[in-house]
Amino acid sequence: MTKHDPGRSGRHFLQIPGPTNVPDRILRAIDRPTIDHRSSEFAQLATECLEGLKTVFRCTGPVIIYPASGTGAWEAALVNVLSPDDRILMFETGHFATLWRKMAERFSLEVDFVPGDWRHGIDPAVVESRLSEDKEHAIKAVACVHNETSTGVTSRIAEVRSAMNATNHPALLLVDTVSSLGSIDYRQDEWGVDVAVAGSQKGLMLPPGLSFNAISAKALDASRAAKLPKLYWSWGEMLSSNRSGFFPYTPSTNLLYGLREAIEMLVHEEGLENAFRRHARHGEAARQAVRTWGLELVCLDPREYSNSLTAVLLPDRHSEVQLRQVILEHFDLSLGSGLGKLADKVFRIGHLGSFNDLMLCGTLSGVEMGLEKAGIPFRKGGVAAAMDYLNCTPRA
Amino acid sequence: MTKHDPGRSGRHFLQIPGPTNVPDRILRAIDRPTIDHRSSEFAQLATECLEGLKTVFRCTGPVIIYPASGTGAWEAALVNVLSPDDRILMFETGHFATLWRKMAERFSLEVDFVPGDWRHGIDPAVVESRLSEDKEHAIKAVACVHNETSTGVTSRIAEVRSAMNATNHPALLLVDTVSSLGSIDYRQDEWGVDVAVAGSQKGLMLPPGLSFNAISAKALDASRAAKLPKLYWSWGEMLSSNRSGFFPYTPSTNLLYGLREAIEMLVHEEGLENAFRRHARHGEAARQAVRTWGLELVCLDPREYSNSLTAVLLPDRHSEVQLRQVILEHFDLSLGSGLGKLADKVFRIGHLGSFNDLMLCGTLSGVEMGLEKAGIPFRKGGVAAAMDYLNCTPRA
Numbered sequence: 001m002t003k004h005d006p007g008r009s010g011r012h013f014l015q016i017p018g019p020t021n022v023p024d025r026i027l028r029a030i031d032r033p034t035i036d037h038r039s040s041e042f043a044q045l046a047t048e049c050l051e052g053l054k055t056v057f058r059c060t061g062p063v064i065i066y067p068a069s070g071t072g073a074w075e076a077a078l079v080n081v082l083s084p085d086d087r088i089l090m091f092e093t094g095h096f097a098t099l100w101r102k103m104a105e106r107f108s109l110e111v112d113f114v115p116g117d118w119r120h121g122i123d124p125a126v127v128e129s130r131l132s133e134d135k136e137h138a139i140k141a142v143a144c145v146h147n148e149t150s151t152g153v154t155s156r157i158a159e160v161r162s163a164m165n166a167t168n169h170p171a172l173l174l175v176d177t178v179s180s181l182g183s184i185d186y187r188q189d190e191w192g193v194d195v196a197v198a199g200s201q202k203g204l205m206l207p208p209g210l211s212f213n214a215i216s217a218k219a220l221d222a223s224r225a226a227k228l229p230k231l232y233w234s235w236g237e238m239l240s241s242n243r244s245g246f247f248p249y250t251p252s253t254n255l256l257y258g259l260r261e262a263i264e265m266l267v268h269e270e271g272l273e274n275a276f277r278r279h280a281r282h283g284e285a286a287r288q289a290v291r292t293w294g295l296e297l298v299c300l301d302p303r304e305y306s307n308s309l310t311a312v313l314l315p316d317r318h319s320e321v322q323l324r325q326v327i328l329e330h331f332d333l334s335l336g337s338g339l340g341k342l343a344d345k346v347f348r349i350g351h352l353g354s355f356n357d358l359m360l361c362g363t364l365s366g367v368e369m370g371l372e373k374a375g376i377p378f379r380k381g382g383v384a385a386a387m388d389y390l391n392c393t394p395r396a
Numbered sequence: 397m398t399k400h401d402p403g404r405s406g407r408h409f410l411q412i413p414g415p416t417n418v419p420d421r422i423l424r425a426i427d428r429p430t431i432d433h434r435s436s437e438f439a440q441l442a443t444e445c446l447e448g449l450k451t452v453f454r455c456t457g458p459v460i461i462y463p464a465s466g467t468g469a470w471e472a473a474l475v476n477v478l479s480p481d482d483r484i485l486m487f488e489t490g491h492f493a494t495l496w497r498k499m500a501e502r503f504s505l506e507v508d509f510v511p512g513d514w515r516h517g518i519d520p521a522v523v524e525s526r527l528s529e530d531k532e533h534a535i536k537a538v539a540c541v542h543n544e545t546s547t548g549v550t551s552r553i554a555e556v557r558s559a560m561n562a563t564n565h566p567a568l569l570l571v572d573t574v575s576s577l578g579s580i581d582y583r584q585d586e587w588g589v590d591v592a593v594a595g596s597q598k599g600l601m602l603p604p605g606l607s608f609n610a611i612s613a614k615a616l617d618a619s620r621a622a623k624l625p626k627l628y629w630s631w632g633e634m635l636s637s638n639r640s641g642f643f644p645y646t647p648s649t650n651l652l653y654g655l656r657e658a659i660e661m662l663v664h665e666e667g668l669e670n671a672f673r674r675h676a677r678h679g680e681a682a683r684q685a686v687r688t689w690g691l692e693l694v695c696l697d698p699r700e701y702s703n704s705l706t707a708v709l710l711p712d713r714h715s716e717v718q719l720r721q722v723i724l725e726h727f728d729l730s731l732g733s734g735l736g737k738l739a740d741k742v743f744r745i746g747h748l749g750s751f752n753d754l755m756l757c758g759t760l761s762g763v764e765m766g767l768e769k770a771g772i773p774f775r776k777g778g779v780a781a782a783m784d785y786l787n788c789t790p791r792a
Contacts, residue, residue: 010750
């Protein structure tokens with residue numbers, strides 16, 4: 001909290017689409033002395049985290065934990081399975097997909113970038129046609145962003161997998177689950193994903209600082225032949241150390257305390273299915289508010305609505321930067337900005353992670369009052385519509 | 397947080413009229429090792445707290461800090477200035493006034509208890525007539541509850557003082573400021589209050605466990621002749637130890653860490669006047685919601701509306717116990733119950749302490765959705781009315 005800010009009392013509403021609100025229980029778990037990362041106590045902690053993450057990714061293969069942010073796990077996904085000049089099929093679903101593409105190019109990969117309008121997810125038919133055309137199997141990987149944090153659009157990964165299967169193409173399936181894992185249904189094994197990428201600061205309710213790769217047997221095989229140089233991101237050394245509960249370099253011990261607590265809360269207490277239903281209910285309530293305001297969702301296909309965030313287009317000539325500034329100043333509410341080509345046109349309401357009905361009502365109230373204060377044309381009643389939806393829709 | 401409660405995510409809304417939400421900064425201040433309470437470091441801490449409290453009570457006389465809850469400071473106010481069989485004038489403004497009266501009787505005081513309907517504050521004209529009739533000055537003290545936490549009614553202490561002055565009666569003025577201090581304007585010296593009673597867990601944003609007496613010179617004089625037995629509550633020993641920054645018995649060291657931080661936040665950062673305006677704005681917004689719902693405020697006189705809580709009457713044959721149960725279960729929101737003769741008829745919305753616009757909107761959303769879920773006849777639109785009021789009313 002800034003000092004000498006006379007208008008500031010009570011809790012800040014952190015409703016960017018991640019980092020998300022860290023529950024007190026997780027903060028308290030982190031707030032313990034750092035232990036020796038070569039001790040048996042550490043090995044126990046790491047093993048619990050590594051096993052617990054499999055239940056979150058719904059996989060039987062190994063999960064890697066990097067002391068790094070999500071961008072690191074993106075890089076790890078590429079450098080562990082690919083070699084220079086390998087072809088990779090990517091999709092312009094939004095800002096983060098575009099950034100991942102830039103990273104691939106930095107590593108001398110040949111990117112087939114399927115253009116998109118930033119308002120739709122990946123079209124499984126395009127996946128099927130692109131792979132069918134690739135008779136020589138030059139494409140080594142298909143890289144998808146599951147939930148585009150810049151647009152609030154969720155691609156249907158199960159259908160992408162079916163499209164790949166229909167072609168019998170051997171490409172690996174890499175999926176960025178940064179803003180979906182723990183909030184939106186994700187099934188690594190069932191969907192045949194080879195490498196998943198995720199971070200600690202979204203559905204897992206942790207501070208930023210950890211990121212993950214969940215790895216299939218096929219990806220592991222591919223990693224043995226992959227020639228892109230790596231050391232920090234190398235799965236081989238990591239998995240070898242992890243077998244005894246250790247890391248090849250210094251791990252983020254205190255964030256692992258938090259991760260253990262987060263897994264306990266998400267998997268064993270709330271349960272993943274309940275968490276997905278909670279986010280689906282809040283996502284729809286937020287969309288009801290947006291519709292009532294007469295504003296436009298960025299996402300155009302109802303099958304692709306994101307349940308972890310809602311991205312909202314402002315009418316022409318109105319600035320989301322100014323709107324968010326007014327809302328922050330008057331209501332101590334942080335919302336997500338427009339990214340890339342949506343800058344100053346779109347604001348984003350995060351409703352992922354540790355969140356409940358009244359936090360959503362408070363958030364939507366801040367948006368509704370802010371729209372009026374900022375002089376943006378809209379219709380009142382969004383909060384009331386969200387309340388009506390919440391009240392007639394059971395939690396689980 | 398209860399474990400294995402699959403419906404529970406995000407923050408609990410603690411909107412009983414105290415204990416209030418403790419800011420993280422205060423929790424962190426408390427979360428430090430306990431120090432030697434005979435050390436110079438402790439003396440510095442205690443002196444800062446004792447001096448800082450004078451700015452909160454707006455007094456120049458001493459303030460006493462008890463390791464006790466508010467009921468203890470009530471008892472201290474009586475036993476330090478009165479003797480067995482002394483007469484004391486008290487007013488039936490609600491549940492807490494009634495409890496204080498019972499305490500006075502336990503100490504063999506003769507209570508003149510002015511009856512009331514629990515929907516009005518103290519009538520200054522009654523104070524004047526009662527004291528005028530007391531030609532022999534048998535009444536030694538007039539005891540008032542500033543803000544009745546059971547009813548949401550704030551008595552006008554400045555006018556009570558004027559009424560006393562008009563009679564030239566020498567009775568002491570004792571005031572319970574438990575749910576007003578730091579939230580509603582209170583001026584110990586200007587209003588000529590002799591003993592104020594307060595606690596840590598309301599406007600001061602601390603956990604429960606500390607309570608206070610602020611003492612005038614006249615009260616201090618009276619204490620020298622007072623014959624009710626006391627040791628723990630004795631001002632004499634306390635003031636004598638406090639002069640060097642110590643206590644006659646073990647103080648609540650860690651709560652004093654929190655108190656120092658609370659004074660910094662309330663007095664030096666937000667400023668008392670701003671805090672009062674903040675609470676006034678939230679009080680009126682809450683009342684706008686209640687009026688829109690078509691429900692009745694307990695408080696009947698607009699001059700006596702409480703800015704720290706709003707007590708709401710339910711229509712006949714509807715149960716506040718059931719309503720609060722529904723709201724707690726569905727929306728993780730705790731509201732205050734009906735107390736004493738208002739039990740099961742009245743619920744109370746606390747909006748005191750560390751609080752802001754979106755916390756209020758979330759709280760009112762929980763009430764509005766709960767009213768519908770509980771099948772209580774009401775009109776929707778209360779949250780919208782509160783938002784309209786908040787948005788057209790500047791913060792300070």
